[in-house]
Structure formats: structure tokens, C-alpha cells
Amino acid sequence: MLLLERRQWIEKQVITKGKVDIEELSKQLNVSSMTIRRDLAELEKAGKVIRTHGGAVSPKSLIGETPYASKKEKNIQEKQMIAKKALTIIPENASILLDSGTTTMEVARLIKDRDDLTVITNDIKIAAELIDSQLKVIVTGGELQNSVGALYGWPTQEILKNIHVDIFFLGAHAVDIDSGVTAPTFEKSLIKKLMIQAAQTTWLLVDSSKFNKKAFSAVCPIKSLEGIITDAKLDIPDRKKYEEQTVLLLGEG
Amino acid sequence: MLLLERRQWIEKQVITKGKVDIEELSKQLNVSSMTIRRDLAELEKAGKVIRTHGGAVSPKSLIGETPYASKKEKNIQEKQMIAKKALTIIPENASILLDSGTTTMEVARLIKDRDDLTVITNDIKIAAELIDSQLKVIVTGGELQNSVGALYGWPTQEILKNIHVDIFFLGAHAVDIDSGVTAPTFEKSLIKKLMIQAAQTTWLLVDSSKFNKKAFSAVCPIKSLEGIITDAKLDIPDRKKYEEQTVLLLGEG
DNA sequence: AAAAATATGAACTAAAATGAACAAAAGTAA
DNA sequence: TTACTTTTGTTCATTTTAGTTCATATTTTT
Numbered sequence: 001m002l003l004l005e006r007r008q009w010i011e012k013q014v015i016t017k018g019k020v021d022i023e024e025l026s027k028q029l030n031v032s033s034m035t036i037r038r039d040l041a042e043l044e045k046a047g048k049v050i051r052t053h054g055g056a057v058s059p060k061s062l063i064g065e066t067p068y069a070s071k072k073e074k075n076i077q078e079k080q081m082i083a084k085k086a087l088t089i090i091p092e093n094a095s096i097l098l099d100s101g102t103t104t105m106e107v108a109r110l111i112k113d114r115d116d117l118t119v120i121t122n123d124i125k126i127a128a129e130l131i132d133s134q135l136k137v138i139v140t141g142g143e144l145q146n147s148v149g150a151l152y153g154w155p156t157q158e159i160l161k162n163i164h165v166d167i168f169f170l171g172a173h174a175v176d177i178d179s180g181v182t183a184p185t186f187e188k189s190l191i192k193k194l195m196i197q198a199a200q201t202t203w204l205l206v207d208s209s210k211f212n213k214k215a216f217s218a219v220c221p222i223k224s225l226e227g228i229i230t231d232a233k234l235d236i237p238d239r240k241k242y243e244e245q246t247v248l249l250l251g252e253g
Numbered sequence: 254m255l256l257l258e259r260r261q262w263i264e265k266q267v268i269t270k271g272k273v274d275i276e277e278l279s280k281q282l283n284v285s286s287m288t289i290r291r292d293l294a295e296l297e298k299a300g301k302v303i304r305t306h307g308g309a310v311s312p313k314s315l316i317g318e319t320p321y322a323s324k325k326e327k328n329i330q331e332k333q334m335i336a337k338k339a340l341t342i343i344p345e346n347a348s349i350l351l352d353s354g355t356t357t358m359e360v361a362r363l364i365k366d367r368d369d370l371t372v373i374t375n376d377i378k379i380a381a382e383l384i385d386s387q388l389k390v391i392v393t394g395g396e397l398q399n400s401v402g403a404l405y406g407w408p409t410q411e412i413l414k415n416i417h418v419d420i421f422f423l424g425a426h427a428v429d430i431d432s433g434v435t436a437p438t439f440e441k442s443l444i445k446k447l448m449i450q451a452a453q454t455t456w457l458l459v460d461s462s463k464f465n466k467k468a469f470s471a472v473c474p475i476k477s478l479e480g481i482i483t484d485a486k487l488d489i490p491d492r493k494k495y496e497e498q499t500v501l502l503l504g505e506g
Numbered sequence: 507a508a509a510a511a512t513a514t515g516a517a518c519t520a521a522a523a524t525g526a527a528c529a530a531a532a533g534t535a536a
Numbered sequence: 537t538t539a540c541t542t543t544t545g546t547t548c549a550t551t552t553t554a555g556t557t558c559a560t561a562t563t564t565t566t
Contacts, residue, residue: 003512003513018258018261019255019257019258021255022553022554031514031515032514032515032516033515033553033554034514034515034516034554034555035513035514035515037553037554037555038513038514050257052255052256052257052258053255053256053522053523053552053553053554054255054256054523054552054553055255055258056255056257057255057257057258057261124377124380124381124384124392125381125384127377127381127397128377128378128380128381128402130397130399131377131378131397131399131400131401131402132399132400133399134399135399136396137396137397137399138394138395138396138397138406139377139392139394139395139396139397139404140394140408141391141392141393141394141395141404141408141409141412142391142392142394143389143390143391143392144380144383144384144390144391144392146383146384146385146386146387146388146390147384147385148384149381149384151392151394153391155393155394155408155411155412156394158408158411159394159408256522256523275543284524284525285524285525285526286525286543286544287524287525287526287544287545288523288524288525290543290544290545291523291524294545306532306533306542306543306544307542307543
């Protein structure tokens with residue numbers, strides 16, 4: 001195993017587990033504890049870990065991260081850029097519908113200090129994030145999808161049939177130029193479809209890793225979207241394909 | 254366990270519980286009380302905690318933190334005892350309805366590790382607390398009451414009219430032998446009434462500080478309750494009055 | 507292929523974390 | 537207040553972990 005490879009592996013362990021133990025790493029990686037110590041010293045210099053006797057801990061766990069954070073951490077910067085871009089298209093006093101997901105969560109974080117918006121969401125975590133805000137927040141009810149925090153079921157559907165919002169920020173796991181937006185389960189796509197119907201305009205918020213993927217159940221074609229907001233990592237050829245069918249906004253650092 | 258890992262753990266305890274006890278930490282973490290003392294000394298230097306005799310408290314709890322946190326802190330031990338007692342009346346595979354509030358939140362914390370229950374709640378914070386559990390959780394939708402986390406409005410009412418549960422754990426701000434349970438707003442009492450109707454049995458969970466108080470809007474008379482669970486601080490004369498009309502269970506340390 | 511730079515492991519010394527014992531200080535109750 | 541109990545802080549011995557140095561191995565450069 002290469003040096004850099006080993007350090008990345010250690011870094012990952014720190015992120016996912018929150019801590020690492022020198023003796024343990026030494027056994028797992030078949031190197032001496034001295035080597036691990038040197039690795040940790042480097043990782044500490046780079047600000048990736050904080051060393052402590054016997055091992056190291058994540059610098060983030062000091063500021064109160066949850067297990068949820070580890071998943072969220074993925075592409076977090078891209079998501080924040082996308083969210084920032086999304087803010088530019090929200091007018092004053094708008095009502096917005098936030099899909100469940102981590103990208104839309106970033107949007108929620110950014111609008112937290114405003115007081116002119118009405119936010120509707122089916123994501124418990126987004127709702128919890130907005131508890132201490134001055135915004136008007138409406139939560140669709142229903143069954144909680146454990147560990148994710150999204151709400152599904154008839155109450156959600158019922159509410160969605162009875163509301164109307166200015167903008168819907170749609171999240172997705174898979175986007176493809178031919179299949180359009182797709183979701184992993186039938187129920188998720190149903191909710192998303194209802195959300196689209198409840199909104200004047202729908203903007204898709206996805207980081208570039210979601211492109212050219214297909215999931216089980218169709219949500220909508222690209223053409224029907226008002227636009228897509230994604231990060232600048234999307235290939236130029238891909239960009240052109242999508243720009244033929246809709247507006248493409250790129251969030252940048 | 255690593256030193257920094259342990260300190261992070263303690264820090265988290267201070268944040269979530271508001272205070273920590275040295276002897277308790279010593280047992281939980283399997284280190285001597287001297288070590289805990291040194292940990293607390295360091296955490297105090299870093300401004301993370303404020304030391305007290307026998308333990309430490311959160312620096313935020315002294316300056317007033319969020320409304321929720323400070324409110325939660327009040328009578329926290331009583332609430333935990335009440336919640337513990339409430340657990341004893343929940344049968345296997347029961348469906349329970351949890352009212353919004355801090356006492357019912359303690360019930361949620363205690364059932365988090367079970368997987369046989371169905372929980373319905375109109376409290377976003379309770380729902381968020383149960384995200385990582387194996388329980389079936391149903392959230393009533395509606396408008397979010399900012400800073401509190403309760404949901405109101407027609408979606409909540411609609412759902413409540415369409416469900417049936419075994420046990421409803423009712424929270425209250427005011428209980429009086431003559432006026433019964435009362436709530437500060439009309440809408441709150443309406444939701445509570447609907448919850449009572451949706452449940453086979455209703456148990457009132459209140460700490461003793463809520464007794465002999467009246468609020469604006471009536472919820473239900475004492476007689477109609479299956480029982481009241483409160484803490485042992487309730488006067489003996491009061492106890493007798495309530496025992497004439499319903500079952501009284503006392504949570505004790 | 508030889509030389510230089512880098513990485514690794516082992517041996518040893520230095521530093522630290524920990525717990526126990528006991529004296530000092532702070533609460534608590536009469 | 538005084539006596540009593542509990543909690544703290546200091547010191548020191550022990551154990552664990554870290555860092556330094558040097559020899560060896562590996563990779564990169566020339």
C-alpha cells in the first residue's frame with residue numbers, strides 16, 4: 001500500500017468513525033506504530049485530524065457533528081454553492097417548497113435568517129433546522145423514513161394537493177438527459193410529482209455526481225423543469241445537452 | 254478510549270443534558286474521578302463548561318441559551334422520572350400518541366431503542382429525536398410553531414381524525430382539580446382534544462409545578478383521564494383530591 | 507546502474523496520562 | 537458558629553504513549 005493511499009484511508013476512518021487508535025491502525029495496515037504516528041503528524045499538520053494520546057480524533061466532532069453529518073459531508077461544498085446560487089432566484093415574500101435532502105437542507109440553512117418567506121417541506125431535519133427562525137414553516141405530515149428524515153404517505157400527499165407555491169426546489173439521486181429525473185422508489189417519485197404540480201416553477205438542485213444516472217421511478221423530463229442548478233464540475237459536453245432543454249445555472253465558489 | 258475522545262464525549266453530555274456529575278462520568282467512562290476532574294478543568298479553560306462542586310454545567314445554561322433549552326432544563330429530573338414511569342404502562346407493540354412538549358420528549362428518548370412501537374407526534378423535535386430509531390414514526394403535518402417545534406393547523410387535525418392509537422401521553426401547562434386540564438390557546442386545546450378522541454386511553458404527564466394552575470382554554474376534565482403521572486413532589490392533600498377522580502402514578506428517583 | 511531522496515522499523519529516551527493517597531478547601535447540618 | 541461530610545487539588549509512582557536517532561529498505565532521479 002502506498003503512503004498517500006494509507007493516509008487517505010486513515011483520514012477516512014477519522015471522518016467516519018470520529019477517531020482512530022494507533023495500535024489498531026498499525027495492525028489493520030500492517031505497518032509499525034511509528035509509521036502511523038508519522039502519518040498522524042502529517043494529517044494533523046494538514047488540519048485533517050487532531051492528535052491525542054493513543055490516536056487521533058476528528059477536528060469536526062469538537063463542534064458537535066452527528067452521524068448524519070458524515071453522509072452529508074459528501075460534496076458538501078458543491079451543495080453549499082448550489083444552495084447559494086438557488087438563493088438568487090428566490091424573490092421577496094415567496095413561498096418555496098423544499099424537497100427532502102441534503103442539498104435542499106443547505107438552502108434551508110441559508111434562508112434561516114430571513115423572515116419574508118413561507119417554507120413547505122417534507123423533511124423533518126429541514127423543519128428542525130428552521131425551528132428558531134422567523135419564517136413561516138409548514139411541514140407535510142406522514143410516516144417518517146427512519147435515518148433519512150423524510151415524510152411520506154397520504155397526509156403528505158393530501159397537503160401537497162391543497163397548496164400552491166411559487167418555487168419548488170427539487171432534489172434528486174439520478175438525472176439523465178433521456179430519462180429525466182428519476183427516484184429510487186415509486187412513492188418518492190409520486191411525492192416529487194405532486195410537489196411539481198403544487199409549484200409555479202420547479203428548479204432541480206443536484207450536484208454534478210448525480211448526472212448520467214438512472215433510478216427506478218420517473219419523476220419528470222428535463223424539459224419540464226424551469227431550470228437546473230448544479231456545480232461547475234459538470235462536463236462542458238453535458239452542459240450543452242442540458243442547455244438545449246432547460247436553463248442551467250452553475251454555482252461557483 | 255482516547256483522551257480527546259473522552260473530553261468530546263463529556264462536552265457533548267454537557268451540551269445535551271446541561272450538566273454532568275463527576276462520579277457518574279467516572280463510572281460511565283471507567284476512569285478515576287481524578288481524571289474526570291482534570292478533564293473538566295481543561296474543558297473549563299477552553300470555555301466549554303463551567304465547573305461546579307461535584308460536576309459541571311453548560312456555560313450557555315447560565316446566560317439563557319435557547320428558549321427550549323432553558324425551559325427543558327427546568328424540572329428535567331422530574332420529567333425524566335415521569336417519563337420512566339410512563340414507560341411501565343406501554344405494552345408491547347402499542348401505538349402511542351405523543352403530545353408536543355418536554356416531558357413527552359423524555360418519553361421519546363426512553364423508547365428510542367425499542368422497535369415494537371408506533372409513535373405519532375405533532376412535535377418536530379420528538380420526530381427528529383426518533384429519526385435514527387427503528388420505530389414506526391408518524392408526524393402530523395401543519396404549520397410549525399417557531400422556537401417550540403409543535404405543528405398545528407388543518408393537516409394535523411385531519412390526520413388526528415383519521416387515526417386510532419392505544420395510548421395518548423398528554424402534556425399540559427396547567428392542571429386544576431375543578432377546571433381540569435387547560436391550554437394557553439384555543440388551537441392547542443383543540444389539537445389536544447382531537448388527540449384524546451383518537452386514543453383508547455389518555456394519560457396526563459405533568460411535573461408537580463403545573464398543578465393548581467389554570468390556562469385559557471379547556472382541554473378535558475380530570476375524570477376523563479385514564480390517569481396522571483407526576484413526580485413525588487405533589488402535596489399529599491392534592492394527591493388525595495386527584496385520586497378521587499383518577500389514577501395517580503408517581504415517578505420516583 | 508549508481509546516487510540521492512524518501513520511507514520504514516527498531517531501540518532507546520522523553521513525555522504524558524492516569525490513579526492512589528492524603529491534605530486542603532468547600533459545602534452542609536446542627 | 538462548630539463539627540461533619542463531601543469534594544478538590546497536590547504530589548508521586550506507575551503505566552502508557554511519543555519522539556529521536558540510526559540502520560535498513562524502498563523508491564526516484566540522474
